[in-house]
Amino acid sequence: xxxxxxxxxWEFSPSLLLMFFIGGGLFVRGARVHRVxxxxxxxxxxxxxxxxxxxxxxxxxxxxxxxxxxxxxxLVLHHLGPLLIMGAYPGQAMRAGxxxxxxxxxxxxxxxxxxxxxxxxxxxxFLIPLLFVLMVVVxxxxxxxxxxxLDWRLYRVMNWSVVASGFLYWNLILDRRPSPxxxxxxxxxxxxxxxxxxxxxxxxxxxxxxxxDLYPIFELCGRAIPGIPAAMDQTIGGLTMWIPAGLIEIVxxxxxxxxxMRLSSKGRLPNKRALAKQARQATVGxx
Numbered sequence: 001x002x003x004x005x006x007x008x009x010w011e012f013s014p015s016l017l018l019m020f021f022i023g024g025g026l027f028v029r030g031a032r033v034h035r036v037x038x039x040x041x042x043x044x045x046x047x048x049x050x051x052x053x054x055x056x057x058x059x060x061x062x063x064x065x066x067x068x069x070x071x072x073x074x075l076v077l078h079h080l081g082p083l084l085i086m087g088a089y090p091g092q093a094m095r096a097g098x099x100x101x102x103x104x105x106x107x108x109x110x111x112x113x114x115x116x117x118x119x120x121x122x123x124x125x126f127l128i129p130l131l132f133v134l135m136v137v138v139x140x141x142x143x144x145x146x147x148x149x150l151d152w153r154l155y156r157v158m159n160w161s162v163v164a165s166g167f168l169y170w171n172l173i174l175d176r177r178p179s180p181x182x183x184x185x186x187x188x189x190x191x192x193x194x195x196x197x198x199x200x201x202x203x204x205x206x207x208x209x210x211x212x213d214l215y216p217i218f219e220l221c222g223r224a225i226p227g228i229p230a231a232m233d234q235t236i237g238g239l240t241m242w243i244p245a246g247l248i249e250i251v252x253x254x255x256x257x258x259x260x261m262r263l264s265s266k267g268r269l270p271n272k273r274a275l276a277k278q279a280r281q282a283t284v285g286x287x
Contacts, residue, residue, distance in 0.1 A: 005058065006057060006058045006059075007057050007058070008058060009056045009057060009060075010056075010057065010059075010061040010064075011060065011152075012056075013055075013056060016055060016056055020056075023048065023094070024045075024048060025097065026093075026094040026098065027044055027090055027094055027097060030090075030093030030094050030095065030096035030097035031093050031097075033096040033097075034092055034093050040088040040090075044084070044085055047080070047081045047082070047083070047085035047088070048081075048085060050076050051077065051081040051085075053076075054073045054077055059073065060073070061224065062225075064149060064221065065218060065222060065224035066228070067218050067233045067234055067236075067237040068228075068234075068237040068240060070237065071241050072240055074139075074159075075241070075244055075245055075248070077159060077166065078135065078162045078166045079245055081163070082163065082166030082167045082170045083166075083170050083174075083248060083252055086167065086170040086171050087174055089174070089176070120183075122168055123168075123171070124183070125183050125184040128168045128169055129172070129192050131165045131168070132165045132166070132168070132196055133199050134165075135161050135162050135166075136162070136200055136241070137199060137200070139161075139162070140207070145215055145217065146215070149217045149218075149221070150217070170252065172192070173189045173252050173255075174189075174252065174256070174259075176262075178263055178269060186260040186263055189256035189259065189260070190256045190257050192256075193249040193252050193253040194253065197245075197246050200241060200242075200245055200246070201245075204238045204240075204241035204242030204243075204245070205238065207234060207237060207238030208234075208235050208238030208239050208242060210234070210238075211231070215234065
């Protein structure tokens with residue numbers, strides 16, 4: 001198959017194209033206002049391209065018919081793509097790319113009780129890591145995987161829930177600010193990838209070493225690569241979730257460690273003793 005054949009959408013989605021154009025357009029407009037380094041721009045566009053290739057090309061056909069390709073697809077959707085995009089810190093640039101009245105409306109909404117509640121929910125330091133793990137593990141339950149591969153609506157929910165949880169999680173982990181205003185402490189950003197990595201690696205190991213076919217749906221649909229039997233397909237898929245996914249989380253951990261060291265060198269880490277003293281003084285003053 002030639003390159004054009006690979007890039008042809010397996011299932012054409014105008015809404016998906018619109019989202020990519022809007023996201024890329026806002027980043028381009030904002031980069032003209034805010035100074036965005038070449039490295040950050042490269043990280044953003046690489047992540048966006050990888051997400052597009054995984055969702056809107058012939059790769060999606062193979063992901064529906066080979067378990068290991070399906071796991072590679074989710075590795076990009078859940079780990080690599082969101083990590084690259086959020087590692088570019090695109091928020092400020094994309095906000096600057098909005099028309100002025102939209103920026104004002106967004107600012108005003110964030111100040112409302114509904115806006116503050118939504119922001120608190122989407123940056124919750126316990127909920128978001130939990131969702132990050134669940135959006136991998138739940139879809140791998142054999143019965144859930146079976147029906148999600150048969151129903152195109154459930155299939156799209158699966159893919160987009162994986163992408164959304166990835167963005168929300170890496171937004172927390174790669175935050176470069178001290179806490180507050182960041183939702184998660186610098187130390188928590190280092191610990192969190194260790195905690196989220198462990199259950200995913202365990203599930204990957206279980207899939208790798210299970211001899212029976214856990215996902216017969218791929219045999220039922222007809223494997224796109226007949227030379228790879230079910231056992232090998234399942235083993236490669238389990239290893240993909242076990243090793244590469246863990247390595248990507250280690251990269252996120254190292255980036256969070258770099259943020260901790262930078263904040264420490266600038267004296268921007270919270271002084272617990274000073275905070276405790278201030279709390280005691282406030283209590284005495286209130287009494």
